[in-house]
Amino acid sequence: MRNPLSQKVTSIAPSGIRKFFDVVSEMPDAISLGVGEPDFDTPWRIREEGIYSLERGKTFYTSNAGLKELKIEICKYLDRKVNVQYDYNSEVIVTVGGSEGIDIALRAMLDPGDEVLIPQPSYVSYLPCTVLADGVPVPIPLQEKNEFKLTAEELEAAITPKTKILVMPFPNNPTGSIMTREDLEPVVEVVKKHDLFVISDEIYSELTYGEKHVSIASFEGMKERTILINGFSKGFAMTGWRLGYACGPKEIISQMVKIHQYAIMCAPTNSQYAAVEALRNCDEEVQEMVEAYNQRRRFLVHEFKRMGLKCFEPFGAFYIFPSIQEFGMTSEEFATRFLQEEKVAVVPGSAFGDCGEGFLRISYAYSIEDLKVALERFERFIMRLRSEK
Amino acid sequence: MRKQILKYIEKKSKVDLGELAVLLGTDEVTVANEIAAMENEKIICGYHTLIDWDKAGVESVSALIEVRVTPQRNQGFDRIAERIYNYPEVNAVYLISGGYDLLVTLEGKTLKEISLFVSEKLSPIEAVVGTATHFIMKKYKDHGTILVKKSGSERMLVTP
Ligand SMILES: Cc1ncc(COP(=O)(O)O)c(C=O)c1O
Numbered sequence: 001m002r003n004p005l006s007q008k009v010t011s012i013a014p015s016g017i018r019k020f021f022d023v024v025s026e027m028p029d030a031i032s033l034g035v036g037e038p039d040f041d042t043p044w045r046i047r048e049e050g051i052y053s054l055e056r057g058k059t060f061y062t063s064n065a066g067l068k069e070l071k072i073e074i075c076k077y078l079d080r081k082v083n084v085q086y087d088y089n090s091e092v093i094v095t096v097g098g099s100e101g102i103d104i105a106l107r108a109m110l111d112p113g114d115e116v117l118i119p120q121p122s123y124v125s126y127l128p129c130t131v132l133a134d135g136v137p138v139p140i141p142l143q144e145k146n147e148f149k150l151t152a153e154e155l156e157a158a159i160t161p162k163t164k165i166l167v168m169p170f171p172n173n174p175t176g177s178i179m180t181r182e183d184l185e186p187v188v189e190v191v192k193k194h195d196l197f198v199i200s201d202e203i204y205s206e207l208t209y210g211e212k213h214v215s216i217a218s219f220e221g222m223k224e225r226t227i228l229i230n231g232f233s234k235g236f237a238m239t240g241w242r243l244g245y246a247c248g249p250k251e252i253i254s255q256m257v258k259i260h261q262y263a264i265m266c267a268p269t270n271s272q273y274a275a276v277e278a279l280r281n282c283d284e285e286v287q288e289m290v291e292a293y294n295q296r297r298r299f300l301v302h303e304f305k306r307m308g309l310k311c312f313e314p315f316g317a318f319y320i321f322p323s324i325q326e327f328g329m330t331s332e333e334f335a336t337r338f339l340q341e342e343k344v345a346v347v348p349g350s351a352f353g354d355c356g357e358g359f360l361r362i363s364y365a366y367s368i369e370d371l372k373v374a375l376e377r378f379e380r381f382i383m384r385l386r387s388e389k
Numbered sequence: 390m391r392k393q394i395l396k397y398i399e400k401k402s403k404v405d406l407g408e409l410a411v412l413l414g415t416d417e418v419t420v421a422n423e424i425a426a427m428e429n430e431k432i433i434c435g436y437h438t439l440i441d442w443d444k445a446g447v448e449s450v451s452a453l454i455e456v457r458v459t460p461q462r463n464q465g466f467d468r469i470a471e472r473i474y475n476y477p478e479v480n481a482v483y484l485i486s487g488g489y490d491l492l493v494t495l496e497g498k499t500l501k502e503i504s505l506f507v508s509e510k511l512s513p514i515e516a517v518v519g520t521a522t523h524f525i526m527k528k529y530k531d532h533g534t535i536l537v538k539k540s541g542s543e544r545m546l547v548t549p
Contacts (some may be wrong), residue, residue: 299408351549
């Protein structure tokens with residue numbers, strides 16, 4: 001029989017997280033700091049709206065690009081939050097999570113051989129989605145000394161005549177790093193100079209602490225060359241609803257709608273109705289979650305400092321990314337031993353790119369009580385490692 | 390800062406000052422001073438414990454009593470409310486808009502005890518023209534805390 005599989009697909013390595021997930025699932029009594037989704041339930045008024053949409057019989061397809069009401073709310077929200085103005089009718093598409101937005105943006109824009117710059121450590125899907133879209137992923141290793149922000153020099157050095165797209169993964173999963181307006185300015189200059197396009201994954205835009213999120217699309221001349229990806233999973237605690245959106249120039253969005261129309265048809269209808277409520281009436285609920293994350297963030301920063309662990313202070317998402325280089329083992333070894341000896345799951349930094357080696361991703365999408373238990377074990381573990389040395 | 394402290398201790402009055410200071414990004418002295426000041430100003434009026442008496446195996450019955458009254462000259466409702474809230478078994482007394490005037494919540498050991506309170510203490514007050522007593526059969530949520538058992542977390546242990 002012939003090989004049924006595509007080489008393109010088989011060439012993609014399984015995700016480092018998946019590997020770790022398999023180990024953890026063998027261990028039913030393990031606790032975890034390894035989760036990339038909120039611990040909060042979706043705010044009740046959003047759930048109620050989803051239920052109500054079912055009661056009203058909203059069980060049909062919506063138009064391909066999404067429910068008009070929702071697209072209008074998305075535009076108002078982006079205007080209010082990041083000061084970028086989109087036309088709901090031609091510049092917005094509602095997707096199945098930010099995930100689909102990333103996928104179809106790449107597919108709509110790439111020709112074979114086009115290079116995509118992917119700052120790492122970063123979310124696991126940019127690279128395989130680029131490969132599946134026949135692009136060539138070019139990782140840019142970010143540095144701890146820059147708090148894992150992208151610098152203009154790093155960007156400039158990675159650009160070739162084939163470079164077409166820059167992925168901007170901020171606020172960042174797994175580092176918690178953010179890019180402020182001042183950080184973005186020089187990057188924007190380079191992007192314009194080399195006529196690049198940007199896919200800006202702003203899924204964590206609600207979750208910043210201290211500074212408000214700044215979208216790269218809000219810079220002069222950038223809306224034309226940016227696909228802004230966002231969604232409801234993180235800020236509104238709606239991971240299972242599978243709903244996100246992408247906004248950008250209408251020539252690109254209309255081609256994305258074409259792919260979406262053939263591959264997906266439309267995003268889940270009841271999720272779309274619920275999301276209208278999320279954007280209209282949930283500022284307070286979101287604010288409460290942000291405040292809770294911020295308290296946990298301060299708690300972890302404080303605890304790691306107390307333990308003498310090297311760690312920069314993250315200002316976004318719900319992750320902290322401490323260095324474990326002092327222990328002289330790979331992050332996978334560290335995570336595996338930690339899991340076996342103390343039954344706590346964390347994700348090795350290397351799962352997010354080679355330059356994540358030497359770090360751990362610790363999620364604070366957990367209650368303070370849960371964090372305390374896990375940190376007690378963490379401290380015991382690193383004391384043991386230090387005494388072994 | 391005050392609002393954040395209050396939000397925290399509203400749910401958890403057993404404060405670890407050091408921890409609270411870390412969570413709010415400030416120092417212990419500031420938190421302690423703010424709390425002391427708010428106690429003085431009677432913004433913080435007391436520290437209570439939320440107890441599920443059923444679970445503790447202590448027999449107790451709670452009731453909500455609607456009370457209709459005729460307000461008294463010069464004193465409005467305040468004087469009548471005082472006559473009611475001074476009873477130690479009374480938990481809360483609220484002046485209410487709508488169909489009746491005062492809402493009284495009461496804890497007693499038995500139904501009989503509460504009935505006696507209504508018939509012997511409450512109803513005889515001259516200004517009281519009528520009462521309706523509702524016994525609480527089950528508490529689902531109290532003071533913002535859900536008391537019924539919630540299902541465990543469905544999240545997977547490791548996700549990207
Ligand atoms: C950086 C980042 N982008 C996108 C996603 C995908 O989110 P969703 O498809 O649920 O919107 C995630 C989820 O973990 C993420 O961390």
